[in-house]
Amino acid sequence: MTIYDISKKAGVSIATVSRVLNGSTNVKPRTRKKVMDIIEQYGYKPNAFARGLGLNSMKTIGILCADASDLYLAKAIYYIEQKLRENGYHSVLCCTGYDIEAKKESVNLLLSQHVDAIVMIGSNFIMNTPEDNQYIKDAAATVPIMLLNADFDCNNVYCTLCDDYKATQDATEQLINGGAKDILYLYNSNSYSGLKKLAGFQNALLTHDIPLKKQFMQCFKGSHEDIDGVKGFVESLHAKGLKFDAIVTSDDFLAVGSMNFARANHIKVPSELQVIGYNNSILSHCSEPELSSIDNRLEDMCIQLVKTLIGTLTQNEMPQKTIFSGELIKRGSTRI
Amino acid sequence: MTIYDISKKAGVSIATVSRVLNGSTNVKPRTRKKVMDIIEQYGYKPNAFARGLGLNSMKTIGILCADASDLYLAKAIYYIEQKLRENGYHSVLCCTGYDIEAKKESVNLLLSQHVDAIVMIGSNFIMNTPEDNQYIKDAAATVPIMLLNADFDCNNVYCTLCDDYKATQDATEQLINGGAKDILYLYNSNSYSGLKKLAGFQNALLTHDIPLKKQFMQCFKGSHEDIDGVKGFVESLHAKGLKFDAIVTSDDFLAVGSMNFARANHIKVPSELQVIGYNNSILSHCSEPELSSIDNRLEDMCIQLVKTLIGTLTQNEMPQKTIFSGELIKRGSTRI
DNA sequence: GATTTTATTGTAAACGCTTACAACATTTTT
DNA sequence: AAAAATGTTGTAAGCGTTTACAATAAAATC
Numbered sequence: 001m002t003i004y005d006i007s008k009k010a011g012v013s014i015a016t017v018s019r020v021l022n023g024s025t026n027v028k029p030r031t032r033k034k035v036m037d038i039i040e041q042y043g044y045k046p047n048a049f050a051r052g053l054g055l056n057s058m059k060t061i062g063i064l065c066a067d068a069s070d071l072y073l074a075k076a077i078y079y080i081e082q083k084l085r086e087n088g089y090h091s092v093l094c095c096t097g098y099d100i101e102a103k104k105e106s107v108n109l110l111l112s113q114h115v116d117a118i119v120m121i122g123s124n125f126i127m128n129t130p131e132d133n134q135y136i137k138d139a140a141a142t143v144p145i146m147l148l149n150a151d152f153d154c155n156n157v158y159c160t161l162c163d164d165y166k167a168t169q170d171a172t173e174q175l176i177n178g179g180a181k182d183i184l185y186l187y188n189s190n191s192y193s194g195l196k197k198l199a200g201f202q203n204a205l206l207t208h209d210i211p212l213k214k215q216f217m218q219c220f221k222g223s224h225e226d227i228d229g230v231k232g233f234v235e236s237l238h239a240k241g242l243k244f245d246a247i248v249t250s251d252d253f254l255a256v257g258s259m260n261f262a263r264a265n266h267i268k269v270p271s272e273l274q275v276i277g278y279n280n281s282i283l284s285h286c287s288e289p290e291l292s293s294i295d296n297r298l299e300d301m302c303i304q305l306v307k308t309l310i311g312t313l314t315q316n317e318m319p320q321k322t323i324f325s326g327e328l329i330k331r332g333s334t335r336i
Numbered sequence: 337m338t339i340y341d342i343s344k345k346a347g348v349s350i351a352t353v354s355r356v357l358n359g360s361t362n363v364k365p366r367t368r369k370k371v372m373d374i375i376e377q378y379g380y381k382p383n384a385f386a387r388g389l390g391l392n393s394m395k396t397i398g399i400l401c402a403d404a405s406d407l408y409l410a411k412a413i414y415y416i417e418q419k420l421r422e423n424g425y426h427s428v429l430c431c432t433g434y435d436i437e438a439k440k441e442s443v444n445l446l447l448s449q450h451v452d453a454i455v456m457i458g459s460n461f462i463m464n465t466p467e468d469n470q471y472i473k474d475a476a477a478t479v480p481i482m483l484l485n486a487d488f489d490c491n492n493v494y495c496t497l498c499d500d501y502k503a504t505q506d507a508t509e510q511l512i513n514g515g516a517k518d519i520l521y522l523y524n525s526n527s528y529s530g531l532k533k534l535a536g537f538q539n540a541l542l543t544h545d546i547p548l549k550k551q552f553m554q555c556f557k558g559s560h561e562d563i564d565g566v567k568g569f570v571e572s573l574h575a576k577g578l579k580f581d582a583i584v585t586s587d588d589f590l591a592v593g594s595m596n597f598a599r600a601n602h603i604k605v606p607s608e609l610q611v612i613g614y615n616n617s618i619l620s621h622c623s624e625p626e627l628s629s630i631d632n633r634l635e636d637m638c639i640q641l642v643k644t645l646i647g648t649l650t651q652n653e654m655p656q657k658t659i660f661s662g663e664l665i666k667r668g669s670t671r672i
Numbered sequence: 673g674a675t676t677t678t679a680t681t682g683t684a685a686a687c688g689c690t691t692a693c694a695a696c697a698t699t700t701t702t
Numbered sequence: 703a704a705a706a707a708t709g710t711t712g713t714a715a716g717c718g719t720t721t722a723c724a725a726t727a728a729a730a731t732c
Contacts, residue, residue: 002688013712018690028710045448049388050688053717058385058449063429067414071618074410078403081431090445093399093429095417109426112381113394227621256622263624282407285563286592286622288599338718349682354720364680386718389687677730686720698709 001044010038021046052114061309062110063091065121066098066190070224071281072251072298076121076148079302087310089116098124098190104135117143117309123150123193144312146305149193149296151321158312160305160322162296164193164278167326168200169207171276171294172248174328176208178336180246180274185217186234186258187250188224194250197278201248215242220254230257231264238265245273246334252277252284252293259287259333275333289332296326337380346374357382388450397645398446399427401457402434402526406560407617408587408634412457412484415638423646425452434460434526440471453479453645459486459529480648482641485529485632487657494648496641496658498632500529500614503662504536505543507612507630508584510664512544514672516582516610521553522570522594523586524560530586533614537584551578556590566593567600574601581609582670588613588620588629595623595669611669625668632662 003021007014012031019027020035027035038044052058061084065073081091092115094106103125110118118139125147127133133152139145140156147159175183185201187194202212218237222229234247234257249255255277259269267273269289277284277293284291304322311318330336339357343350348371355363356371363371374380388394397420401409417427428451430442439461446454454475461483463469469488475481476492483495511519521537523530538548554573558565570583570593585591591613595605603609605625613620613629620627640658647654666672 004688014689015691015713016711019711022690026709031710045444047389047688048449049385049392049394050717051690052385053383053389053688053719054690056385056717060428068404068417069411069414071407071410074407074413075405077410077429078405078431081404081429085430090449091429092396093413093417093427094421095414108381113384113426225618227618253618260621260624282561282563282589282619283622285596286619288596288624340718350719351683351721352681355681358720362679367680383718386687387720389689389718390720392687673732675730675732677728679728680726682725683723685722687718690715690717692715693713695712696710698707700705700707702703702705 001042003044003046006035006038006042006044009042010035056114057116058114059089060113060115061089061091062113062115062118063093063121064096064103064106064110064118064125065093066096066124067224068093068095071253071283072279073121075281075298076302079299080119080121080148080306083303083306084309087306089310091119100127100132107135107139111139111142115143116313117146119146119148119305119309120150121148122191123196124191126150126152126192144309146309148301148305158305158308158318158320160301160308160324162301162324162326164196164296164326165200165203167294167296167328168197168248168250168278169204170200170326171328172201172204173207174336175246175248175274175276175334176204176210178274178334182244183216183246183248184237184242184244185248186220186230186254187218188220188222188254191250194219197250216244220257224251224253227253227257227260230254231260234258234261235265246275247273248276250278252279252281252291254278255291255293255333256283256287259291270333270335274335276328277333280329284329284331287333292331292334292336293329294326295329297324300324337378339380339382342371342374342378342380345378346371392450393452394450395425396449396451397425397427398449398451398454399429399457400432400439400442400446400454400461401429402432402460403560404429404431407589407619408615409457411617411634412638415635416455416457416484416642419639419642420645423642425646427455436463436468443471443475447475447478451479452649453482455482455484455641455645456486457484458527459532460527462486462488462528480645482645484637484641487528494641494644494654494656496637496644496660498637498660498662500533500632500662501536501539503630503632503664504533504584504586504614505540506536506662507664508537508540509543510672511582511584511610511612511670512540512546514610514670518580519552519582519584520573520578520580521584522556522566522590523554524556524558524590527586530555533586552580556593560587560589563589563593563596566590567596570594570597571601582611583609584612586614588615588617588627590614591627591629591669592619592623595627606669606671610671612664613669616665620665620667623669628667628670628672629665630662631665633660636660 280293280295284293432439481493616629616631620629
C-alpha cells in the first residue's frame with residue numbers, strides 16, 4: 001500500500017495525498033476528507049524511509065547512554081523519551097558501554113541514520129583528552145548535540161547539567177559544620193562527574209582548613225550493581241585501619257554499600273557514621289535508616305534538555321548551557 | 337557525499353561501490369581496495385534512508401516497554417539492546433506507558449518505520465480482552481513479535497518467559513512448609529504476570545488445603561517508585577486488623593516497602609514476618625535484612641529472545657515459546 | 673588462436689515519498 | 703463581464719540507495 005494506491009482510490013494525485021498527510025499546505029476540505037477516509041479505510045501508513053529520503057529527516061533523536069540498566073540513566077532515558085514523544089519526535093537508543101571506541105561507533109551509526117540530534121546521557125561521554133573528545137566536535141558539525149549532566153564547550157553542543165561540584169561541597173560542609181571530623185569520599189570510576197563531585201568535596205575540606213588526605217578519597221571500580229562489592233571495599237579500608245565518621249559518595253549504590261558495611265560491623269548510622277548518597281534514587285528509600293541523598297533534579301534537567309533541543313531544531317536561539325542546583329535531601333543516615 | 341561522489345572519485349560505477357559496501361557479491365580485490373580507500377579517506381557513510389528504501393529493511397528492531405525507569409524493564413532493555421547490537425541490529429525504543437491506546441500507537445509508529453521486528457518487554461502488553469489484543473495480531477501479520485515475559489498464542493508471535501506461576505507457587509509452598517500460617521500476597525496492577533503469580537500463590541494454598549481469603553490478596557495501585565506508598569498500604573492493612581506472618585510479592589519494591597512497614601512497627605523480619613520479593617533486583621541487597629527474592633533469569637531470557645529473533649529473521653524455524661524456571665534466592669528476609 | 677565459460681563491472685529501473693512549478697478553478701476586484 | 707488575485711490540484715524531478723540484467727574482461731578449454 002503506497003501513496004499511489006491511495007491517490008488512485010481517492011481519485012487525486014499523489015501530491016494531494018502527500019499534502020493531506022503532511023497537513024502543511026492548503027487542501028480543499030472536501031478533498032482532504034475524501035483522502036483521509038481512504039487512508040483510514042485501508043490503514044495506510046507512509047513509508048518512513050521514503051519520507052526520510054525526501055525530507056532528509058525522520059523526526060528521530062538518537063539517545064546514547066553507557067548503560068540503560070543504571071538506575072539513574074534509565075530514568076533519564078525515560079524522561080527524555082517521553083518528552084520527545086510529546087513533541088512528535090521519537091528516539092533511537094544505543095547503549096554504548098564505557099568504552100570510547102564503542103561510543104564513537106554509536107555516534108557514527110546514529111549519524112548514518114540521519115537522526116536530527118543526538119542526546120548523550122551522562123558525563124562519561126566526556127573524555128580526559130581533547131583528541132578523545134574530537135568525536136563530539138565532529139558530530140556537532142552535523143547535528144546538535146545535547147549533553148545531560150556533562151560540560152563541554154563547543155559550538156552546537158548544548159549542556160544541561162547540575163552543579164555537582166557545588167552540591168557536593170555544600171553537603172560536605174554541612175557535615176563538617178555538624179561536627180564530622182574524618183570524612184571519606186567514595187566515588188565510582190566511569191564518569192567525569194565523579195571527579196567534579198570529588199573536587200567539590202575537596203574544596204569543602206580546604207575551606208575549613210582540613211588537610212586533604214589521599215586515603216580519604218577512594219574510587220570504587222566495580223559495577224553499579226555490586227553493592228556487596230562496595231561493602232567489601234569499605235570493609236577493606238576499615239580493616240586497614242582507616243577511621244572515618246562520615247562517608248560522602250557519588251552515587252546511592254555506594255552509600256547503600258557503605259551502610260551495609262556499617263551494619264555488618266555494628267557501626268551505628270547515623271550516630272557513629274553518617275552517610276550521604278547521590279542521585280536521590282529509589283535506593284535511598286530501601287535502607288535502614290533511609291539514606292540522605294543529593295538530588296540533582298534529573299526530571300527538571302531532562303525537561304529542560306528537550307526544551308532546548310526542540311528550540312534548537314526549530315531554529316531558535318537557545319542557551320548553550322543550563323545549570324541546575326543540586327540539593328541534599330536529608331533522611332535518617334545523617335544527623336545534620 | 338553520496339555513492340555517486342565515491343564512484344566518481346574511485347573511477348567505478350555506483351553499483352560497484354554498493355557491492356563493496358554490502359560485501360555480498362564478487363568484486364575484484366584490487367577494485368575493492370581502491371573503493372574502500374576512497375570511502376575511508378572521505379569518511380563516507382551511506383544514507384540509511386535510501387538504503388532502507390532499497391532494502392526495505394534497516395536492520396532495526398523496535399523495542400517497546402511501558403516504562404524504562406522501571407528497574408526490571410531497564411535491565412531487560414539493556415540486555416536486549418546489547419545482544420541485538422552484537423548481531424548487527426540496532427534498536428528504536430518507545431516507552432508506551434501502561435495505556436492501551438499509547439501502545440497501539442507506538443506499534444504503528446514502529447511499523448511505519450519498517451522495523452524488522454518488534455520486541456515487547458513485559459506482560460503488560462497483553463490485555464484482558466481479545467479485542468484489546470488484536471493490535472498484536474495485526475502487527476504480527478507484518479513483522480515477528482517477540483514477547484518478553486508474556487504469553488500469547490498467535491502465529492509469528494514468539495514468547496520468552498519465566499514460569500512465574502510455578503516460581504511463586506514453589507516459593508509460597510516453601511513458606512507454608514516452613515510453618516508460615518497467614519500469608520499475604522501483594523502484587524501491583526500494571527501487568528498480567530502479577531495475576532499469574534497470584535494464581536501460583538493461590539494454588540500453593542489450595543494444595544495445602546488453606547482456604548483462600550480475599551483480604552490476603554492485595555493489589556497495590558501505585559507506582560514502582562513509591563516505596564513509601566507501599567509501606568503505608570501495608571500499614572493500613574495491618575491497622576485494619578489483618579494478621580499475617582509472611583508476605584509474598586510480585587516485585588521487589590513491594591517487598592522492600594513491606595519491610596519498611598515491619599521496621600516502623602517493630603515487627604521483626606524474618607522471625608515475626610517473612611518477606612519474599614520478585615525479580616531479585618538490586619533492591620534486594622539494600623534492605624536489612626537482605627531480601628529473599630525470586631529470580632526469573634532475566635538475562636537468560638533476553639539472550640534467548642534475541643537468539644530466537646535473529647533465527648526468525650534469518651528464516652530459521654524457531655520455537656514459539658521458551659519457558660524458563662524461576663528460583664527463590666534465599667536471603668535474610670525468610671527463615672526457610 | 674578461436675571458442676566457451678566464468679568473473680567482474682556498468683546501466684538503468686525500481687523503492688515511496690516531498691515539493692517546486694505549472695496548470696487549472698474559483699473568487700474578488702474593477 | 704473581463705481582469706486580477708487567490709486557492710487548489712497535478713506533473714515531474716529529485717532524494718541515495720539496491721539489484722536484475724546486460725555488457726565487457728579475463729580465464730579456461732579446445
